Amino acid sequence: MKRNLYLPFSALLAVLMSPASAMAADADEYVAALEKAQSQICEAATRVQLWNTSEALLEEAAEAAAKGNFDEGIKLANEAALHAELAVATAVREKKNWHLYVPK
């Protein structure tokens, strides 16, 4: 009898955790992620030479969003921003090290 009481709760939990019922991102969230990524990329571009992947990822994000797949759009926008951040990290490291490769 005790076991039966748990059943409705576990069923509800399973439904809530299923992908179909997960809270999908909406257009506003995508636009916010996109704007944040664009801002980070622009800022990085003033400091270093970007990877050529950042803008390509933003284009892929826009394509996903145009199909209504805002989760994918946000994921790709975040990745684009990450690539800009990594380009800056490389440049910072190289600023210290480049001269080591120069023949003396």
Next chain:
Amino acid sequence: MKKLIVACFLTVMMASAHATPEQDRLALRAFFQERFPKLDLNEMINGLYAFDEGAREQWLEMEDFPPYEIAIEEGEEAFNKPFANGKTYADCFANGGMGVKQDFPYFDVGTGEIITMEYAINKCRTDNDEEPLPWLVGELAQIAAYMAYTSRGNKMNVVIPDDPRALAAYEAGKEYYYTRRGQLEFACENCHMQSAGMMLRADRLSGMLGQATHWPVYRSKWGEIGTIQKRFQECNSQVRAKPYEAQSQEYRQLEYFLSYMSNGMELNGPASRR
């Protein structure tokens, strides 16, 4: 003892931080001579063909009927065609533009800018109320090919005047060459010094010495003649870096440094490459 260590450290730092362009050039030649003891360094104006006998034979056969020949002819025609105001390109260059490629790029002490030959060609146009030409291929590259052709056999003679801005531009170009970039984190140096003469997939890599002597180049993969800065953009893309605009400050500084490193080497442009 402590003072001695500090003095040694400072000496090493001073030596590396304040190498003159000429010291850089000589160190680079020594690097390649040590790397390829049997190679006549002057052969490096031929790029990968300095290292690969089989490819060199094929290339020499191609040179019997070079694919850039039409570009030279079209470049000559465009060079001599008067602008609407009656002036020509010859009016913009020393010696009428003939046999002057060895002096490019140069540092213009008036404007503080690096002037590449392509930059000078387009400046000549805009100074004469003509529209500038696209930078990378087409008529501009053809005119540059013709001017390079008239300079064949001359020795590269890039000058860094006694001006801190010129030295800064040279140093910026040098830093660019040795800095890793792009998602693949490659510097120009990784391919053209560390791996010079080695295979990268199906292609053998050229060395840095002489890399500036033979432009513009007809590349089979392009199917047309193009400028050195088109190649810069291509290299950047290959290492997944976002290329700069042609004739950007970064690329002009890079070309300045790269050309200085080829000083004293014979000009042999235009050339053909795979």
